[in-house]
Structures are given as structure tokens and as C-alpha cells.
Amino acid sequence: MRQLLNTLYIQTQGTYLHLDTDNIRVEVERERKAMIPLHHVEGVTVFGNVLLSPFLIHRLAREHKPVTWLTESGRFMARTETPISGNVLLRVAQHGCACDEKRTLEVARYIAAGKLQNQKMMLMRSAREAQSNDPLLLRQAARDINTQVALLPLAQTMDEVRGIEGTAARAYWEVFSLMLKANRNFFRLTERSRRPARDAINATLNFVYTVLANDCASACQSVGLDPQVGFLHALRPGRNSLALDLMEELRPVVADRAIVTLINRQQLTPRDFVHHEGNTVTIREDGRKLILAHLSERRKEEVTHPLTARKTPLGLVPHVQARLLAQHLRGDRPHYPPYLHR
Numbered sequence: 429m430r431q432l433l434n435t436l437y438i439q440t441q442g443t444y445l446h447l448d449t450d451n452i453r454v455e456v457e458r459e460r461k462a463m464i465p466l467h468h469v470e471g472v473t474v475f476g477n478v479l480l481s482p483f484l485i486h487r488l489a490r491e492h493k494p495v496t497w498l499t500e501s502g503r504f505m506a507r508t509e510t511p512i513s514g515n516v517l518l519r520v521a522q523h524g525c526a527c528d529e530k531r532t533l534e535v536a537r538y539i540a541a542g543k544l545q546n547q548k549m550m551l552m553r554s555a556r557e558a559q560s561n562d563p564l565l566l567r568q569a570a571r572d573i574n575t576q577v578a579l580l581p582l583a584q585t586m587d588e589v590r591g592i593e594g595t596a597a598r599a600y601w602e603v604f605s606l607m608l609k610a611n612r613n614f615f616r617l618t619e620r621s622r623r624p625a626r627d628a629i630n631a632t633l634n635f636v637y638t639v640l641a642n643d644c645a646s647a648c649q650s651v652g653l654d655p656q657v658g659f660l661h662a663l664r665p666g667r668n669s670l671a672l673d674l675m676e677e678l679r680p681v682v683a684d685r686a687i688v689t690l691i692n693r694q695q696l697t698p699r700d701f702v703h704h705e706g707n708t709v710t711i712r713e714d715g716r717k718l719i720l721a722h723l724s725e726r727r728k729e730e731v732t733h734p735l736t737a738r739k740t741p742l743g744l745v746p747h748v749q750a751r752l753l754a755q756h757l758r759g760d761r762p763h764y765p766p767y768l769h770r
């Protein structure tokens with residue numbers, strides 16, 4: 429079983445990372461701030477003006493530990509492509525499936541079903557804890573999503589699958605704010621806006637989704653899959669379509685739940701955001717640190733995987749799902765089993 433390691437996140441501007449024997453030495457203004465053993469690190473993600481020595485980048489690449497560069501506000505910019513692991517025949521099978529409309533449709537149906545089922549679970553869980561008229565609205569949205577789940581096996585084209593997913597997404601986002609118990613007016617979601625974010629909740633969603641997408645891209649590469657060749661998401665130059673596919677079923681239970689928890693605990697508050705000219709919003713550095721720390725702790729939480737029936741750290745679920753997808757593509761499984769959170 430793959431060992432759960434930590435991703436090293438560096439946000440302090442002007443930080444310099446370099447190799448010191450078998451450690452990552454972290455310096456700010458020539459002062460040592462930390463020494464982190466390489467064998468404790470799964471990858472490195474840096475925000476903004478952070479420098480890495482060439483020798484550190486080489487060592488990380490040699491050990492299949494990716495480096496990801498984001499802007500200071502968390503927008504993805506680049507990622508190292510480490511030496512490819514896994515059997516090349518797996519990628520041949522993956523590309524063959526992506527070129528087969530029938531097989532692509534089948535995989536996409538299961539991915540979409542996993543996402544919708546987890547959205548429904550998220551709403552039902554929140555309904556049990558909500559007050560006033562909120563439980564009724566949350567349960568109705570869950571029923572609407574369940575109706576869309578029942579339509580997925582009938583979908584005959586990718587456009588139909590994406591249309592069903594879109595209808596369920598509208599039902600989910602319309603009641604998303606009802607899951608919030610603190611600062612609801614400030615964090616109210618009126619519509620999804622990606623880049624640039626127009627409000628605090630969209631800035632938070634975009635940031636957490638970027639982190640999750642990076643984890644899913646690493647999971648794809650770790651089993652030898654091509655992160656760019658997906659099934660539910662259309663193929664586009666520069667887009668990690670398969671990583672986005674894997675992320676779909678994990679968005680509600682990993683990303684959305686983390687955000688709702690931080691807001692409801694009043695750990696993430698209006699003080700953690702900056703409003704800019706042009707009606708855009710970004711997260712302050714302390715707010716990003718808070719979110720990353722919470723995500724790191726959440727990755728360690730053990731869940732019972734519905735297929736393997738084993739206790740698995742939540743942070744390893746993307747790797748488990750990537751392996752299950754690889755098994756299906758090789759013909760070892762009749763279909764791809766999405767992750768359904770309990």
C-alpha cells in the first residue's frame with residue numbers, strides 16, 4: 429500500500445529552497461527556517477516568488493516528487509513532469525479507451541454518478557444539522573440530484589452526460605450557502621465564478637480545487653496514467669482532463685466539506701480576504717495557511733473504502749481510484765467503480 433506523505437507548501441515570498449544532503453533546506457533572507465527530510469515529502473508546491481535550486485529540482489524529479497508553481501493567489505502556472513512510471517501498455521489502453529466513444533461514455537457515466545452521489549450525501553448530512561427551513565430545501569436539492577443520477581444510465585452521448593451533471597450542479601450550488609452556519613451573508617454563493625473570483629466563497633473554492641487537482645494529477649502519474657487524457661472532461665491542450673475527472677467525485681467530500689467546516693467553525697472569516705479594484709477577491713496568506721493546514725490534517729483521516737472495505741487515509745483515495753481506473757482500462761475490471769463516501 430502506498431505510504432501517505434506530506435506535500436510541502438511554501439507561501440512566504442522570497443523563500444529559497446535548496447538541497448542539503450538528503451534534506452530540503454528552507455531559507456528566508458539567508459536565515460534557515462527549516463530542514464525537511466526528503467523522504468517525508470511527496471511533492472513541493474510553491475506560491476509566487478519562491479526560488480528552488482536546480483539541484484533540488486533534479487533530485488525531486490529523480491525521486492518522482494513533482495514541483496508545482498502557483499501564483500501568490502493560488503492560480504496554477506506549471507508543474508514538473510517527472511520520469512513516467514508504470515507500464516507503457518497502460519497508456520496505450522487509456523488512449524484506446526479515450527478514442528472509443530462507447531467506452532468513454534461508460535467511464536464518464538460512472539465518474540458523474542460518483543460526483544452526484546457524493547453531492548447528495550453532502551446535502552443530506554448538512555440537512556441533519558441545519559435549522560429553520562434549510563433542511564427542507566437541502567433535502568429537496570438532494571432529491572433533485574438523485575433524479576439526475578437515475579438519468580445517467582440512459583444518457584447516449586457525452587453531451588447528455590454533461591447536461592445531466594450540469595443540471596445537478598445547479599441544484600447543488602443553489603443551496604450551497606444553506607450549509608453555512610456562520611457569516612452566511614459574506615460567504616453567500618450567488619454564482620460560480622472561476623478566474624478571477626468575484627467573491628470570497630469563489631476564491632476559496634478555486635483555491636481548494638487547485639490543491640485537489642494537483643493531488644489527482646500526482647495520483648494519475650503515480651500509476652502510469654496520462655493526466656491529460658480524460659473521459660468526462662473534453663480534451664484540450666494543456667488541460668489535465670483525467671486529473672479533473674478523478675477530482676469530480678472527490679470535490680464534495682474533500683474540498684467542499686473542508687470549506688464548509690472551516691467557515692462553520694469560524695476559523696475562516698471575512699478578515700482572511702482582500703477585495704481589489706475590479707470587483708475581485710483573493711485570500712490573505714494567513715487564510716491560505718489555515719486552509720492548507722486543515723487539508724493536510726484531513727488527508728490523514730481514515731475512511732472505509734466502499735470497494736476494498738479497508739481503512740484508508742482520505743489523502744490516498746485519489747491513488748486508490750487511479751489504480752481502480754487503471755485496472756478497468758487494462759480489462760481487469762468490468763467497469764470503473766467511483767468513490768462513494770459514507
